[in-house]
Amino acid sequence: MVNETLSHPFLLQAGDLNVDDISLIFEKARFYLQKFEKDTKKLEDLKGVTVALAFFEPSTRTRLSFELAAKRLSADVFTFSSSTSSLTKGESLLDTLKTIEAMGVHMFVIRHSCSGVPNFLQQNTTGIVINAGDGKHEHPTQALLDAFTLHRYFGDIKGLNVCIVGDILHSRVARSNIVLLNTLGANLGLFSPGTLLPPKIESWNTRIFNDINDAIKWSNVVIVLRLQNERMESGLIPSVREFSKYFGVTYEIYSKKPELVLLHPGPVNYGIELEYTVSNYPNVLIQTQVTHGVYIRMALLSLLAKNLS
Amino acid sequence: MVNETLSHPFLLQAGDLNVDDISLIFEKARFYLQKFEKDTKKLEDLKGVTVALAFFEPSTRTRLSFELAAKRLSADVFTFSSSTSSLTKGESLLDTLKTIEAMGVHMFVIRHSCSGVPNFLQQNTTGIVINAGDGKHEHPTQALLDAFTLHRYFGDIKGLNVCIVGDILHSRVARSNIVLLNTLGANLGLFSPGTLLPPKIESWNTRIFNDINDAIKWSNVVIVLRLQNERMESGLIPSVREFSKYFGVTYEIYSKKPELVLLHPGPVNYGIELEYTVSNYPNVLIQTQVTHGVYIRMALLSLLAKNLS
Amino acid sequence: MVNETLSHPFLLQAGDLNVDDISLIFEKARFYLQKFEKDTKKLEDLKGVTVALAFFEPSTRTRLSFELAAKRLSADVFTFSSSTSSLTKGESLLDTLKTIEAMGVHMFVIRHSCSGVPNFLQQNTTGIVINAGDGKHEHPTQALLDAFTLHRYFGDIKGLNVCIVGDILHSRVARSNIVLLNTLGANLGLFSPGTLLPPKIESWNTRIFNDINDAIKWSNVVIVLRLQNERMESGLIPSVREFSKYFGVTYEIYSKKPELVLLHPGPVNYGIELEYTVSNYPNVLIQTQVTHGVYIRMALLSLLAKNLS
Numbered sequence: 046m047v048n049e050t051l052s053h054p055f056l057l058q059a060g061d062l063n064v065d066d067i068s069l070i071f072e073k074a075r076f077y078l079q080k081f082e083k084d085t086k087k088l089e090d091l092k093g094v095t096v097a098l099a100f101f102e103p104s105t106r107t108r109l110s111f112e113l114a115a116k117r118l119s120a121d122v123f124t125f126s127s128s129t130s131s132l133t134k135g136e137s138l139l140d141t142l143k144t145i146e147a148m149g150v151h152m153f154v155i156r157h158s159c160s161g162v163p164n165f166l167q168q169n170t171t172g173i174v175i176n177a178g179d180g181k182h183e184h185p186t187q188a189l190l191d192a193f194t195l196h197r198y199f200g201d202i203k204g205l206n207v208c209i210v211g212d213i214l215h216s217r218v219a220r221s222n223i224v225l226l227n228t229l230g231a232n233l234g235l236f237s238p239g240t241l242l243p244p245k246i247e248s249w250n251t252r253i254f255n256d257i258n259d260a261i262k263w264s265n266v267v268i269v270l271r272l273q274n275e276r277m278e279s280g281l282i283p284s285v286r287e288f289s290k291y292f293g294v295t296y297e298i299y300s301k302k303p304e305l306v307l308l309h310p311g312p313v314n315y316g317i318e319l320e321y322t323v324s325n326y327p328n329v330l331i332q333t334q335v336t337h338g339v340y341i342r343m344a345l346l347s348l349l350a351k352n353l354s
Numbered sequence: 355m356v357n358e359t360l361s362h363p364f365l366l367q368a369g370d371l372n373v374d375d376i377s378l379i380f381e382k383a384r385f386y387l388q389k390f391e392k393d394t395k396k397l398e399d400l401k402g403v404t405v406a407l408a409f410f411e412p413s414t415r416t417r418l419s420f421e422l423a424a425k426r427l428s429a430d431v432f433t434f435s436s437s438t439s440s441l442t443k444g445e446s447l448l449d450t451l452k453t454i455e456a457m458g459v460h461m462f463v464i465r466h467s468c469s470g471v472p473n474f475l476q477q478n479t480t481g482i483v484i485n486a487g488d489g490k491h492e493h494p495t496q497a498l499l500d501a502f503t504l505h506r507y508f509g510d511i512k513g514l515n516v517c518i519v520g521d522i523l524h525s526r527v528a529r530s531n532i533v534l535l536n537t538l539g540a541n542l543g544l545f546s547p548g549t550l551l552p553p554k555i556e557s558w559n560t561r562i563f564n565d566i567n568d569a570i571k572w573s574n575v576v577i578v579l580r581l582q583n584e585r586m587e588s589g590l591i592p593s594v595r596e597f598s599k600y601f602g603v604t605y606e607i608y609s610k611k612p613e614l615v616l617l618h619p620g621p622v623n624y625g626i627e628l629e630y631t632v633s634n635y636p637n638v639l640i641q642t643q644v645t646h647g648v649y650i651r652m653a654l655l656s657l658l659a660k661n662l663s
Numbered sequence: 664m665v666n667e668t669l670s671h672p673f674l675l676q677a678g679d680l681n682v683d684d685i686s687l688i689f690e691k692a693r694f695y696l697q698k699f700e701k702d703t704k705k706l707e708d709l710k711g712v713t714v715a716l717a718f719f720e721p722s723t724r725t726r727l728s729f730e731l732a733a734k735r736l737s738a739d740v741f742t743f744s745s746s747t748s749s750l751t752k753g754e755s756l757l758d759t760l761k762t763i764e765a766m767g768v769h770m771f772v773i774r775h776s777c778s779g780v781p782n783f784l785q786q787n788t789t790g791i792v793i794n795a796g797d798g799k800h801e802h803p804t805q806a807l808l809d810a811f812t813l814h815r816y817f818g819d820i821k822g823l824n825v826c827i828v829g830d831i832l833h834s835r836v837a838r839s840n841i842v843l844l845n846t847l848g849a850n851l852g853l854f855s856p857g858t859l860l861p862p863k864i865e866s867w868n869t870r871i872f873n874d875i876n877d878a879i880k881w882s883n884v885v886i887v888l889r890l891q892n893e894r895m896e897s898g899l900i901p902s903v904r905e906f907s908k909y910f911g912v913t914y915e916i917y918s919k920k921p922e923l924v925l926l927h928p929g930p931v932n933y934g935i936e937l938e939y940t941v942s943n944y945p946n947v948l949i950q951t952q953v954t955h956g957v958y959i960r961m962a963l964l965s966l967l968a969k970n971l972s
Contacts, residue, residue, distance in 0.1 A: 086402020093704020116430045147953035335456035395711020644765035
């Protein structure tokens, strides 16, 4: 291995990663996956490193995935959220971060409901910030694990047709995936109600579909997004039932092309964006994504930690 | 040691355990107890194993007891509850469990206010589920630690007269104890207000007492249950004061037979089911139960983990 | 090192520590600081020791500081608070503590909104209790880290003029600092609105200032306290703005004597007791205090743990 350093000592958005960075992360993730699928149960790559998980939105899978990743490499992990911290005393998030840094913690995994919080924090500390999802902005480790799942399935991502289905407008997962898959040379399509497409979509280098049959015919992969309940309340879709009818992936549709690879960032709203029976098809890789998520985060933490010593 | 495997790769209810299983757990618990009472502070029997504690009801003692048990054997532990997890996004508990399993976690300690949740989860996953208390159904590790406490005190449980006192109807502790102590050959008695006795009690192979003096005269051991505050509100007892007068264990009653062994699953409502002064008698083994609880859970986790590799 | 034992097997208030105790803690803290600033990342001084962090008030910095301190010495740490524990079932705090003790946990770090809770608990258990802040009473580890910061800066504390500025009446930090700095031979001053000065102040052996210019002229060090929002609501100060004008440390004031060392226990209300621009001066040691806090707590935990074996 020639060079084991990422271009940036942080990960705020998918655009921070070039092709070499992504290769490095995938190689390391594959290394860990093979070790742990054999008989390794614990490594010491992060022994003595403390990772702070600052999650200001409820989360099971992302928080836990980072926690397991860090602990399998023997890091110390501590979690804090606004409800249990001094933030209720009116302290600013940045002050909290600087305080934690002064205690000797240098890796921060941040989830926040406001877009841009991780970027703001990175600009004001010398610590390593990892974005674990910020508002409607980005969720770069999700994009990494999605791409890693496709990489392991197809061997190469270049030239793959990948269509993202659902609420693109509010999805940080979509945003990160579009950037990362573009970097890796995939062709991107979007299929979404017009009210849930972002403005200025032209600059994104994507193909827009208006019919699910066309979208699926074109695709090697669909990434189905979660429909947030709030969307309907805000009048952006007429009803969940109608969304489901025109934009949901049903058994009827999927059974026509079962070789289609289907990803979903989870948790799935079964019966809304995805019919439950579809989830049993072998090319529906939702559980594999979850498994890969831990290895991707192990790889990322371990590569970024090289900037600490 | 001929065979170190339990009959089932899970523990959902006391009925999952036969006499050999119980002996195996007691032997292992005694082994750990003796090691840690000497000078051992930490073992590595569960190194690299991750134990998920999913507690959907408030709990200090059971959660902590499992956490300490797992950590003393060098397991990684992570806790999650509905308030901090994606369950608030409407994800089903089963989906959450499957997600955690996909991340490589295979031991789940579950507490839930609904009876049957651990059974449902076990039927739908390949992970190891341990019931840490489900609704009014069962609390098998409490029964194990109670029996272990009696086993160490009396040498043998066979033929002991054990009377359970209090709110039998709503008590998962009572249910698990009745099954386990029956398996071990104890004679069981119940003393409870009629409204707090379960229906179809005849099939349980127990003796019903109507007077506390008769009950105590007959017993070698009483297991005093906690009176839940909700009971009075629901009209099942006329008043806490009356319950306490007729069904509480007072100094006056206990001092007539201080050789009587008294257990209580905790936390005690002093002044309701048990007078405070009673708790200082040497045969009141409430603190010993707590101590044994950790060793029983160490034994159980370690024996069940044999199914992982 | 002749003797490595503190006078008391607990730390409830600054008065528990004599000059030798403080020297011992400082020496140990310096030892850890030097080891970790070089290349050590983890020691095993507390391996197999479980530290319970019982925090009944929101806290980031103190809780985290203890958690990091314990984990860097390889202790097991578990946290509990009233919201996640059986305390919601009506169990008394003392019962909870005794239960945890019966499980084999012997070190308790307690924060509570009621003054005297740590003292009460210590009197009723054989465990080691450390006061991490109780009501308006004391916060002895804060005083230790403040004094350690001054010790490292000045070499010696004896004869230093230290003025505490702000809400003395409600401040446990002030109370602990006054006692500890008196023990170490500093001269103490207070500068505070009359309504926020405690009664019977004469017995404290301090000088009272009525003008910020006099106070600063006299001082080698000022310890600026946090103004709790509740104070104004309770009518003790006319308005935050007026408090800030007469009792806040502004750039204008501080720039006249930049050699003045300034401490603050954090989190700072910038713009109220301290102007933001002041915080960039090199003798404003707020971040250093935080860093030292971890080493002071490592030293304390490790010295107190000698009473366990």
